[in-house]
Amino acid sequence: MLNHILSIVLLLTTILIPISFSASTNETTKSDIDLLEFALNLEYLEAEFFLYGATGNGLDVVAPGLAQGGPPPIGARMASLDPFTKDVISQFGLQEIGHLRVIKSVVKGFPRPLLNISKESFAKVMDDAFGNPLRPPFDAYANSINYLLASYIIPYVGLTGYVGASSNLQDPTFKKLVASLLGIEAGQDAVIRTLLYERRKLRVLPYRITVEEFTNRISMLRNKLGNNGIKDEGLEVPIMQGAEGKISGNILAGDEYSTSYSRTPVEILRIVYGGNESVPGGFYPKGADGNIAKSYLKTTT
Numbered sequence: 424m425l426n427h428i429l430s431i432v433l434l435l436t437t438i439l440i441p442i443s444f445s446a447s448t449n450e451t452t453k454s455d456i457d458l459l460e461f462a463l464n465l466e467y468l469e470a471e472f473f474l475y476g477a478t479g480n481g482l483d484v485v486a487p488g489l490a491q492g493g494p495p496p497i498g499a500r501m502a503s504l505d506p507f508t509k510d511v512i513s514q515f516g517l518q519e520i521g522h523l524r525v526i527k528s529v530v531k532g533f534p535r536p537l538l539n540i541s542k543e544s545f546a547k548v549m550d551d552a553f554g555n556p557l558r559p560p561f562d563a564y565a566n567s568i569n570y571l572l573a574s575y576i577i578p579y580v581g582l583t584g585y586v587g588a589s590s591n592l593q594d595p596t597f598k599k600l601v602a603s604l605l606g607i608e609a610g611q612d613a614v615i616r617t618l619l620y621e622r623r624k625l626r627v628l629p630y631r632i633t634v635e636e637f638t639n640r641i642s643m644l645r646n647k648l649g650n651n652g653i654k655d656e657g658l659e660v661p662i663m664q665g666a667e668g669k670i671s672g673n674i675l676a677g678d679e680y681s682t683s684y685s686r687t688p689v690e691i692l693r694i695v696y697g698g699n700e701s702v703p704g705g706f707y708p709k710g711a712d713g714n715i716a717k718s719y720l721k722t723t724t
């Protein structure tokens with residue numbers, strides 16, 4: 424009898440010890456987890472913006488349960504897209520679902536934070552980018568060009584965040600995952616930039632402003648908000664800032680060696696909140712979730 428109990432206890436310990444080990448993580452893995460959970464905020468934003476834009480439905484319909492009961496996004500809607508753009512954006516939206524799934528397969532995560540992806544939210548970014556209100560207000564959902572310009576705002580922020588996270592990760596499994604996520608984010612950004620680059624000299628109607636000028640202004644705004652130097656570039660740069668200092672066309676944003684820029688979580692929060700990592704707003708009216716984002720909210724409230 425005693426033997427029996429002992430072997431059961433032994434069996435239980437062998438089963439339970441590995442589980443409790445992976446649950447009670449050390450400092451290194453805790454910071455890895457925090458970094459990956461931080462990324463979840465951006466993946467939720469991308470998933471909802473792309474899914475709604477292409478199909479008129481978001482996570483709650485396309486991948487029920489993945490939002491874990493988080494509030495539905497504000498102002499999300501289907502965009503008026505040509506068939507080609509709609510196809511591309513549908514693929515992006517579904518790719519983001521995969522990203523949410525894989526991140527949640529390695530970290531606990533959290534429900535979808537409240538997102539403001541209304542046309543007013545994007546209009547505000549454009550107004551800030553130009554330093555005065557566009558008339559009529561910019562409508563991200565009105566047509567393919569506008570939607571691509573609004574999309575220009577999104578995966579790039581994730582891309583720079585993944586580059587930034589990579590140097591702070593310890594666990595090889597997490598490093599590989601972040602590199603794999605970065606690959607697709609960078610690909611999405613490149614597709615968006617290419618579609619816009621083809622039309623960079625077109626005027627964005629009804630404004631007297633070209634596609635190129637929109638991207639340059641959005642990138643300058645992000646540099647200003649991030650408040651840590653140049654980490655963002657539009658489709659046209661001064662020649663000195665182009666690849667090898669020899670070309671002004673700038674289909675991909677990169678530093679002097681044409682390697683990707685990197686951003687820290689604080690810089691990203693400033694950009695997606697619209698200015699201050701401690702003051703929720705912009706795309707996240709109640710702030711982003713997870714330890715990293717919440718730590719900035721706590722210090723000042």
Ligand SMILES: *[C@@H]1O[C@H](CO)[C@@H](O)[C@H](O)[C@H]1NC(C)=O
Binds near residue numbers: 449450452593594
């Ligand atoms: C923490 O966990 C990581 C990844 O499992 C491991 O490489 C590292 O040695 C651990 N650090 C300590 C102090 O236990």
Ligand SMILES: *[C@@H]1O[C@H](CO)[C@@H](O)[C@H](O)[C@H]1NC(C)=O
Binds near residue numbers: 547705708
């Ligand atoms: C969404 O963003 C717009 C533009 O900033 C703002 O006017 C509106 O109040 C926001 N909605 C919520 C619920 O935060």
Ligand SMILES: *[C@@H]1O[C@H](CO)[C@@H](O)[C@H](O)[C@H]1NC(C)=O
Binds near residue numbers: 700702723
């Ligand atoms: C950010 O907001 C906090 C809280 O309102 C404030 O104390 C701080 O000065 C702000 N930072 C900047 C750079 O404006």
